[in-house]
Amino acid sequence: MSDESAAAFVPGHVTGFFSAHPAERAAAAGSRGAGLTLTDGVEVRVDPNGSGTTLNGEPAAIEAVETVLAELGVDGGTGDGADGDPGGEVGVAATTDLPVGAGFGVSGAAALGTALAANEAFDCGRSENELVRIAHVAEVAAGTGLGDVVAQARGGVPIRLEPGAPGYGELDGVPASARIEYVTFGELSTAEVLAGDTTALTEAGERALTALRRTPILPALMAASRTFAREAGLLVPEVAEAIEAVEEAGGEAAMAMLGRTVFALGTGLSDAGYDPAVCHTHAAGARLVDDEK
Amino acid sequence: MSDESAAAFVPGHVTGFFSAHPAERAAAAGSRGAGLTLTDGVEVRVDPNGSGTTLNGEPAAIEAVETVLAELGVDGGTGDGADGDPGGEVGVAATTDLPVGAGFGVSGAAALGTALAANEAFDCGRSENELVRIAHVAEVAAGTGLGDVVAQARGGVPIRLEPGAPGYGELDGVPASARIEYVTFGELSTAEVLAGDTTALTEAGERALTALRRTPILPALMAASRTFAREAGLLVPEVAEAIEAVEEAGGEAAMAMLGRTVFALGTGLSDAGYDPAVCHTHAAGARLVDDEK
Numbered sequence: 001m002s003d004e005s006a007a008a009f010v011p012g013h014v015t016g017f018f019s020a021h022p023a024e025r026a027a028a029a030g031s032r033g034a035g036l037t038l039t040d041g042v043e044v045r046v047d048p049n050g051s052g053t054t055l056n057g058e059p060a061a062i063e064a065v066e067t068v069l070a071e072l073g074v075d076g077g078t079g080d081g082a083d084g085d086p087g088g089e090v091g092v093a094a095t096t097d098l099p100v101g102a103g104f105g106v107s108g109a110a111a112l113g114t115a116l117a118a119n120e121a122f123d124c125g126r127s128e129n130e131l132v133r134i135a136h137v138a139e140v141a142a143g144t145g146l147g148d149v150v151a152q153a154r155g156g157v158p159i160r161l162e163p164g165a166p167g168y169g170e171l172d173g174v175p176a177s178a179r180i181e182y183v184t185f186g187e188l189s190t191a192e193v194l195a196g197d198t199t200a201l202t203e204a205g206e207r208a209l210t211a212l213r214r215t216p217i218l219p220a221l222m223a224a225s226r227t228f229a230r231e232a233g234l235l236v237p238e239v240a241e242a243i244e245a246v247e248e249a250g251g252e253a254a255m256a257m258l259g260r261t262v263f264a265l266g267t268g269l270s271d272a273g274y275d276p277a278v279c280h281t282h283a284a285g286a287r288l289v290d291d292e293k
Numbered sequence: 294m295s296d297e298s299a300a301a302f303v304p305g306h307v308t309g310f311f312s313a314h315p316a317e318r319a320a321a322a323g324s325r326g327a328g329l330t331l332t333d334g335v336e337v338r339v340d341p342n343g344s345g346t347t348l349n350g351e352p353a354a355i356e357a358v359e360t361v362l363a364e365l366g367v368d369g370g371t372g373d374g375a376d377g378d379p380g381g382e383v384g385v386a387a388t389t390d391l392p393v394g395a396g397f398g399v400s401g402a403a404a405l406g407t408a409l410a411a412n413e414a415f416d417c418g419r420s421e422n423e424l425v426r427i428a429h430v431a432e433v434a435a436g437t438g439l440g441d442v443v444a445q446a447r448g449g450v451p452i453r454l455e456p457g458a459p460g461y462g463e464l465d466g467v468p469a470s471a472r473i474e475y476v477t478f479g480e481l482s483t484a485e486v487l488a489g490d491t492t493a494l495t496e497a498g499e500r501a502l503t504a505l506r507r508t509p510i511l512p513a514l515m516a517a518s519r520t521f522a523r524e525a526g527l528l529v530p531e532v533a534e535a536i537e538a539v540e541e542a543g544g545e546a547a548m549a550m551l552g553r554t555v556f557a558l559g560t561g562l563s564d565a566g567y568d569p570a571v572c573h574t575h576a577a578g579a580r581l582v583d584d585e586k
Contacts, residue, residue: 116468127452127509128466155577159420166465173421175409177581216420284448284577288470 005047005091006120007289010109011155011282012038012098013148014182014256014263016225017232019205020146020198021163026137030163031146032209034221035256036263037155038180040279042096042106043289044113046121048074050091055100055110057093064111065092067138072115074122090118097277101187103259108148111135112286120288128153133165143195155285157221159212176218177283181269181276185238185260193234193258204231218252218265225254236260245272298340298384299413300582303402304448304575305331305391306441307475307549307556309518310525312498313439313491314456319430323456324439325502327514328549329556330448331473333572335389335399336582337406339414341367343384348393348403350386357404358385360431365408367415383411390570394480396552401441404428405579413581421446426458436488448578450514452505469511470576474562474569478531478553486527486551497524511545511558518547529553538565 018033053060069075069090092114098104112135119126126134136149150169151158157174193201208224226243229235239255242262246253251268255261262269269276311326346353362368362383385407391397405428412419419427429442444451447464455463486494501517519536522528532548535555539546544561548554555562562569 119468123510125508125510126468127506128449128468131468156421156580172459175412175419175421175424175581177583213420215418217416217418280583283580287449287576288468290470290573 004121005045005050006117007043007045008113008116008286009041009043009289010113010152010286011041012109013105013151014038014103014261015147016221016254016257017205017208017228018147018160018257019202019209023164026140027133027165028163028168029140029146030136030150030160030165030169032160032163033147033205034157034159034174034209034212034224035151036157036180037152037282037285038104038279039282040098040277041282042094042098042109042113044110044117045093046114046117047091047093048121050093051089053092053094055094056096060094062094062107062110063142064107064135064138064144065114067141068111068114068134069118071134071138072118072122072124072126074118074124099184099259099261101259102184103188103256103261105145105148105152107142107144108135108139109152111138112149112152116286116288129166133167136165153286155282157218157281159209159216172216174216174218174221177281178218178265179267180263180265180279180281181267182256182261182263183242183269183274183276188236188258188260201232201234204228222252222254222265229255234258242269242272242274245274248272297414298338298343299410300336300338301406301409301579302334302336302582303406303445303579304334305402306398306444307331307396307554308440309514309547309550310498310501310521311440311453311550312495312502316457319433320426320458321456321461322433322439323429323443323453323458323462325453325456326440326498327450327452327467327502327505328444329450329473330445330575330578331397331572332575333391333570334575335387335391335402335406337403337410338386339407339410340384340386341414343386344382346385346387348387349389353387355387355400355403356435357400357428357431357437358407360434361404361407361427362411364427364431365411365415365417365419367411367417392477392552392554394552395477396481396549396554398438398441398445400435400437401428401432402445404431405442405445409579409581422459426460429458446579448575450511450574452502452509465509467509467511467514470574471511471558472560473556473558473572473574474560475549475554475556476535476562476567476569481529481551481553494525494527497521515545515547515558522548527551535562535565535567538567541565
């Protein structure tokens with residue numbers, strides 16, 4: 001290993017609509033749907049000489065991050081000497097301005113950022129597809145997300161045509177770039193929603209995907225997302241109110257799946273009198289951060 | 294149509310090694326191989342009220358660009374009134390600092406940039422995969438390239454696992470980011486090389502791909518590319534000399550396919566006493582340029 005730390009940046013991702021597609025193999029499981037990747041994201045630094053995982057400086061247990069480290073064989077292990085296990089520690093420091101648990105894909109970003117940065121810091125020699133697969137599988141196994149990782153790896157405005165990691169899934173994109181505003185009213189448990197009956201949700205998600213594929217432009221994505229949130233029964237009152245206020249002010253807004261979060265194009269939320277966070281769609285997708293630059 | 298102009302940026306792309314894979318359908322044709330996308334690239338502005346195609350301000354005939362406009366149905370046509378043809382003109386202005394015809398994928402970038410910008414300016418409503426396919430097919434039909442377009446759409450350090458446009462091809466990537474230097478000694482005709490016997494070239498390209506997939510890191514890409522250039526019989530004397538000089542100075546360099554061009558990691562060419570252009574691997578791939586920002 002290089003013994004030097006390495007860092008990766010992974011964009012946030014808000015899903016506008018989705019359908020859930022479980023599968024025997026976690027790499028083949030995932031979701032169809034569409035959303036936006038955001039310039040607000042998660043930076044993950046992996047330090048071979050560090051110790052433990054932190055989120056914004058506080059010790060944190062992120063299951064998908066631990067799984068990624070184990071899969072890459074750099075988790076230090078128990079130090080019992082088995083298969084050359086040195087029993088060392090690894091430091092993973094994730095920092096983000098995004099709200100956690102509010103539908104921005106922070107856990108997926110932490111997993112993918114860990115995969116990219118650990119591969120670099122420990123000279124694991126994996127390809128990008130392999131790292132995305134490892135992070136996707138870890139996220140699916142943890143039950144914290146189904147489609148964020150592949151979207152975050154791609155960047156832009158990803159359309160998930162087929163579920164799963166590279167080799168299984170298939171992506172397209174809406175060719176667009178936009179200022180994005182968002183407000184968050186609190187958390188919504190992804191695991192809880194996904195553990196329930198997802199039949200109606202998945203039917204609504206498939207209809208939304210068909211509509212977007214017919215017209216792959218941003219306003220169509222927002223409209224399909226609003227219809228999905230209503231049909232899937234996921235709208236919460238404060239989110240519904242904000243979406244309506246944005247529409248009355250002439251803008252386009254939708255609910256982030258899954259969080260009590262509203263995102264809007266351009267100045268949609270500001271125009272409606274909210275005090276939103278402001279970012280932009282992210283062109284690049286997840287990438288290593290250049291320490292030399 | 295929106296009647297407003299739109300612009301796209303497409304990174305340059307140097308191919309280190311490749312194998313050629315013709316096919317009945319142009320969308321399925323292409324190349325396997327690997328290379329680097331570059332922050333030096335081509336900006337393309339499409340103006341619905343403009344007239345004709347220019348490259349760096351000079352009138353230029355770029356066959357792939359014309360094909361893309363025709364495929365999108367925005368080429369103005371002959372004005373004979375057939376199928377509602379208004380006979381209007383379209384302005385396509387491509388600007389780049391990259392040398393033309395020297396292995397940087399300028400024609401592919403012009404085609405892809407035209408597709409993205411024209412889709413935006415004329416509200417064509419195509420998805421990103423569709424636009425990449427249109428540009429790839431136009432480039433293959435023009436005989437000016439086989440793999441630049443799909444690599445430029447992706448960004449980073451693309452590995453072309455399977456040839457062809459989205460839906461046919463398959464991509465992976467080397468998870469790396471680096472400063473890149475390059476010098477160019479002149480043009481090499483892509484069309485001429487591809488029109489000749491490509492059997493030895495393709496065998497060398499397949500061997501290089503196998504080697505890189507085993508170890509997907511930048512130095513392995515450079516080494517595989519050097520071996521390929523030698524085995525495919527494409528090395529020209531001034532390029533061979535520069536690559537050797539970089540290696541003697543402790544660096545990593547290779548030849549851009551297809552041009553009299555050498556590219557090196559980090560400060561490879563400077564260290565060897567050359568006066569190179571300097572850029573960086575490009576994280577994002579082709580994208581619309583935000584006029585509002």
